[in-house]
Amino acid sequence: MRARHFRDSRSRAALGVALAGLSLGCCVESWSAAQNGSGAAPNPPAKVPAGVILVKGAWSSDSDSTTPVPEAGTLTSRDYASPYFHLSYPLAAGWAQKFTGPPPSDRGYYVLAQIQSADAADGRIRGSLLIAAQDMFFTPIAASNALELVSYAGSHLRADYRVERPPAEVSVAGRSFVRLDYVSPVTGLHWAVLATQIRCHTVQFTFTSIDPSVIEHLVAGMGDMTLPIEAGVSSGKGGGEAPLCVKDYASGGNVLNRVDPILTDRRFNSIPVRVVIDTSGKVKNIHFISSFPEQARTIGDALQQWRFKPYMLNGKAVEVETGILFGAPPNRALISGRQEPQLVPARKHDPT
Amino acid sequence: MVRTQHPAAFVVGLLMISAASAQTDPGVRAGAINGQTGATATTPLPLASVTANNPTGSLEFFEDGLTRFQNVEVVSGGDDNGLGPRFNFNQCSGCHSQPTIGGSGPASNPEAAVISAGIVSGSTNSIPSFITANGPTREARFPFFFNSTGTAVNTSAPNGGVEDLYTVSGRADAGSCSLQQPSFATAQSLNDIIFRIPTPLFGAGLVENIDDSTLLKNQVAQGGNGLGISGSFNRNGNDGTIARFGWKAQNKSLDLFSGEAYNVEMGISNETFPQDRPLPGEETQGTGLPANCLNLSHGGYPEDATNFTPTSTSSDPAAVNASIPSDVVAFAMFMKMLAPPVQSTTTPGGATSISHGSAVFNSVGCSVCHTPTLSSTQASNVTPSLGNAAVSAFSDFEIHHMGTGLNDNVSQGNAGGDQFRTAPLWGVGQRIFFLHDGRTSNLLTAIRAHASSGSEASTVVSNFNSLSAASQQDVLNFLRSL
Numbered sequence: 001m002r003a004r005h006f007r008d009s010r011s012r013a014a015l016g017v018a019l020a021g022l023s024l025g026c027c028v029e030s031w032s033a034a035q036n037g038s039g040a041a042p043n044p045p046a047k048v049p050a051g052v053i054l055v056k057g058a059w060s061s062d063s064d065s066t067t068p069v070p071e072a073g074t075l076t077s078r079d080y081a082s083p084y085f086h087l088s089y090p091l092a093a094g095w096a097q098k099f100t101g102p103p104p105s106d107r108g109y110y111v112l113a114q115i116q117s118a119d120a121a122d123g124r125i126r127g128s129l130l131i132a133a134q135d136m137f138f139t140p141i142a143a144s145n146a147l148e149l150v151s152y153a154g155s156h157l158r159a160d161y162r163v164e165r166p167p168a169e170v171s172v173a174g175r176s177f178v179r180l181d182y183v184s185p186v187t188g189l190h191w192a193v194l195a196t197q198i199r200c201h202t203v204q205f206t207f208t209s210i211d212p213s214v215i216e217h218l219v220a221g222m223g224d225m226t227l228p229i230e231a232g233v234s235s236g237k238g239g240g241e242a243p244l245c246v247k248d249y250a251s252g253g254n255v256l257n258r259v260d261p262i263l264t265d266r267r268f269n270s271i272p273v274r275v276v277i278d279t280s281g282k283v284k285n286i287h288f289i290s291s292f293p294e295q296a297r298t299i300g301d302a303l304q305q306w307r308f309k310p311y312m313l314n315g316k317a318v319e320v321e322t323g324i325l326f327g328a329p330p331n332r333a334l335i336s337g338r339q340e341p342q343l344v345p346a347r348k349h350d351p352t
Numbered sequence: 353m354v355r356t357q358h359p360a361a362f363v364v365g366l367l368m369i370s371a372a373s374a375q376t377d378p379g380v381r382a383g384a385i386n387g388q389t390g391a392t393a394t395t396p397l398p399l400a401s402v403t404a405n406n407p408t409g410s411l412e413f414f415e416d417g418l419t420r421f422q423n424v425e426v427v428s429g430g431d432d433n434g435l436g437p438r439f440n441f442n443q444c445s446g447c448h449s450q451p452t453i454g455g456s457g458p459a460s461n462p463e464a465a466v467i468s469a470g471i472v473s474g475s476t477n478s479i480p481s482f483i484t485a486n487g488p489t490r491e492a493r494f495p496f497f498f499n500s501t502g503t504a505v506n507t508s509a510p511n512g513g514v515e516d517l518y519t520v521s522g523r524a525d526a527g528s529c530s531l532q533q534p535s536f537a538t539a540q541s542l543n544d545i546i547f548r549i550p551t552p553l554f555g556a557g558l559v560e561n562i563d564d565s566t567l568l569k570n571q572v573a574q575g576g577n578g579l580g581i582s583g584s585f586n587r588n589g590n591d592g593t594i595a596r597f598g599w600k601a602q603n604k605s606l607d608l609f610s611g612e613a614y615n616v617e618m619g620i621s622n623e624t625f626p627q628d629r630p631l632p633g634e635e636t637q638g639t640g641l642p643a644n645c646l647n648l649s650h651g652g653y654p655e656d657a658t659n660f661t662p663t664s665t666s667s668d669p670a671a672v673n674a675s676i677p678s679d680v681v682a683f684a685m686f687m688k689m690l691a692p693p694v695q696s697t698t699t700p701g702g703a704t705s706i707s708h709g710s711a712v713f714n715s716v717g718c719s720v721c722h723t724p725t726l727s728s729t730q731a732s733n734v735t736p737s738l739g740n741a742a743v744s745a746f747s748d749f750e751i752h753h754m755g756t757g758l759n760d761n762v763s764q765g766n767a768g769g770d771q772f773r774t775a776p777l778w779g780v781g782q783r784i785f786f787l788h789d790g791r792t793s794n795l796l797t798a799i800r801a802h803a804s805s806g807s808e809a810s811t812v813v814s815n816f817n818s819l820s821a822a823s824q825q826d827v828l829n830f831l832r833s834l
Contacts, residue, residue, distance in 0.1 A: 046504045048495060048543040048761065053806060055495065055510055055761040057751075057768025058584070100805040102753035105582035107575075114580065116814050122821070128814040130580055140575050153576045160715045184715035186708065187819060193578060206578050208811075210818055267766050268592040269584065328592070331568045 417686025473522025709830025
């Protein structure tokens with residue numbers, strides 16, 4: 001079987017700049033070559049680079065370098081743009097990202113961008129914006145779309161907060177969003193959450209500020225966003241330029257050939273994976289939302305052998321994407337009251 | 353009439369306003385140690401049921417563990433043998449002593465005084481530059497191995513193990529054992545060194561006795577937080593249950609924690625870690641420790657073992673019983689029975705400030721990870737106070753990505769280089785050094801260090817930074833009340 005190399009999705013976004021000029025695989029290999037006397041090579045990494053996470057835990061990766069993934073948006077001084085979600089959000093003047101977010105979680109949660117106002121002279125900031133996404137195939141919350149997810153959040157706010165505006169549909173840039181506002185009476189901090197669904201992800205814009213007018217100004221600026229046609233509080237299931245997203249498609253008679261990965265590690269982590277299936281039923285792209293490298297290799301090798309029944313829409317085969325959960329089952333406590341994500345139990349060695 | 357204002361006076365005025373309103377860490381809280389009446393710098397309090405000697409004999413075990421925790425270990429020829437051949441210090445309580453025995457590192461660093469105290473030979477050891485008289489007590493780790501010539505790091509070869517600070521070489525009780533200290537200066541020049549400080553142990557028995565389901569339910573409750581936070585648990589590789597001790601939650605139990613520390617920090621082999629430990633490089637290269645540095649106690653391995661013949665000759669059967677277990681069991685028992693710190697309701701800043709600070713702490717999102725109270729523990733077969741009890745540790749015991757700013761490039765279990773266990777905050781009011789490496793003694797600095805690229809806490813820190821100085825001060829006062 002040919003070797004497959006899964007790229008680290010974060011390396012091209014968050015860490016791309018930091019790692020520029022330090023292509024690790026390149027340098028280590030070259031250094032070994034130099035040691036072996038096989039020719040001239042660049043200098044080895046004399047020092048551990050500062051501010052770079054070289055030793056990673058579970059992280060995101062994917063099987064090719066061309067298919068967009070949620071965490072690989074771009075942020076400029078003008079806007080945040082996501083090729084995966086086909087959206088762009090224009091930044092307000094003076095607002096910028098200071099720190100990139102963490103890698104996607106094993107529950108399919110993404111921090112896409114963290115934007116805040118410039119620091120004032122006293123170090124205080126006027127507000128912040130968190131752009132996040134929850135993969136609805138793996139959400140731990142009893143919700144099946146953006147409307148339900150935000151409604152759940154509104155009804156489960158902690159006692160520290162008071163709802164100012166209960167979840168309700170609003171129109172933003174011609175698409176339906178759900179909006180929830182709440183406040184912390186103790187601090188005077190206000191939050192406004194605006195969410196819509198795209199490609200079976202709830203994409204959330206969470207604005208925070210002491211000053212409600214700052215939030216309203218930013219919400220008004222959302223009118224200049226570009227969004228895909230599919231975006232909506234309960235629509236947002238792909239199509240158009242994106243594959244259709246179909247929950248649990250990798251199950252039952254849809255799977256014509258299935259090779260279960262045999263994970264030999266004992267990490268007990270959940271490994272959420274999104275796959276894109278082409279019109280012939282082959283796996284076109286594998287996105288490991290959170291996995292260790294060896295897990296990605298094993299699962300990727302197995303998934304490439306899966307064959308699916310092509311998904312038919314109006315008599316025509318179309319690309320679909322779906323979610324598959326490998327590894328350990330999700331936190332049981334998380335899924336009470338909802339249908340479990342499709343689980344592919346990984347075979348493991350005897351624990352003793 | 354047009355008034356002119358002297359520029360210098362204007363600047364001074366601004367500075368005064370700034371100084372008057374600036375939030376500051378109140379510093380180590382004065383007053384009762386751990387907030388407990390009766391605790392002293394050398395006598396931490398046990399859990400209430402242990403104080404009541406319930407079950408009978410438990411108090412003796414606690415006191416015996418406290419005594420052993422303070423024993424000064426030697427290489428050979430004494431009552432407590434087995435030190436080394438490599439070690440960080442010769443006494444548990446040397447590094448776990450702030451504000452009382454069982455705590456974190458003290459203001460005066462004993463690791464910096466090992467030569468003057470005669471613990472190590474100055475002719476064979478030197479004090480590393482990162483160990484200072486008033487700095488944090490530390491262990492050192494090299495995230496990566498060096499290349500074969502020791503002139504560069506090999507980032508494809510992760511290390512991460514503890515590089516003990518000192519050797520027994522040159523001590524009168526160490527025979528001919530001759531070892532060199534690790535290449536700390538080289539590691540520093542290659543930026544290939546990180547540090548860890550001692551974790552405080554108060555209330556550890558309660559933490560150990562939290563059922564996994566309680567932690568998992570708390571994870572549910574904190575889900576959908578809207579703050580960019582989504583942690584996970586570090587799990588024991590053998591049985592898959594949640595590990596919870598150590599900076600990366602890498603250790604499952606206090607017995608394991610105790611055995612590893614005795615072996616790694618003091619070089620004493622024991623029933624959990626039965627061999628003397630070479631440095632990571634010596635281990636992986638198969639060289640191990642030289643023969644003349646093995647079995648230095650002349651008593652065989654493990655150097656710490658169960659005392660089949662009780663060491664106590666007391667007429668009190670409880671004292672005799674307590675003398676039977678090995679040191680690592682006694683240490684673990686001591687840690688299990690240590691009472692958690694008690695929060696002050698008035699100091700510093702007054703009750704109103706502390707109460708408000710607590711509410712602000714929750715509101716900005718700190719409490720999503722620093723869960724104030726987990727309720728409750730399993731029934732306990734050790735002592736009643738450990739059972740069915742609320743645990744106000746201010747931690748979810750999950751591991752979270754803390755970003756490039758705190759990343760140490762050391763993986764332990766499922767935790768990657770930038771993932772750390774949410775540090776419990778109980779007792780933080782009387783701690784001196786903060787964060788995993790003790791880089792700061794300033795709580796405000798520690799809070800802000802939670803934000804960096806890749807950190808789950810950046811949005812919460814943004815929320816904190818948007819608060820007024822008064823509210824930030826209340827949070828600091830609240831934290832110092834813990």
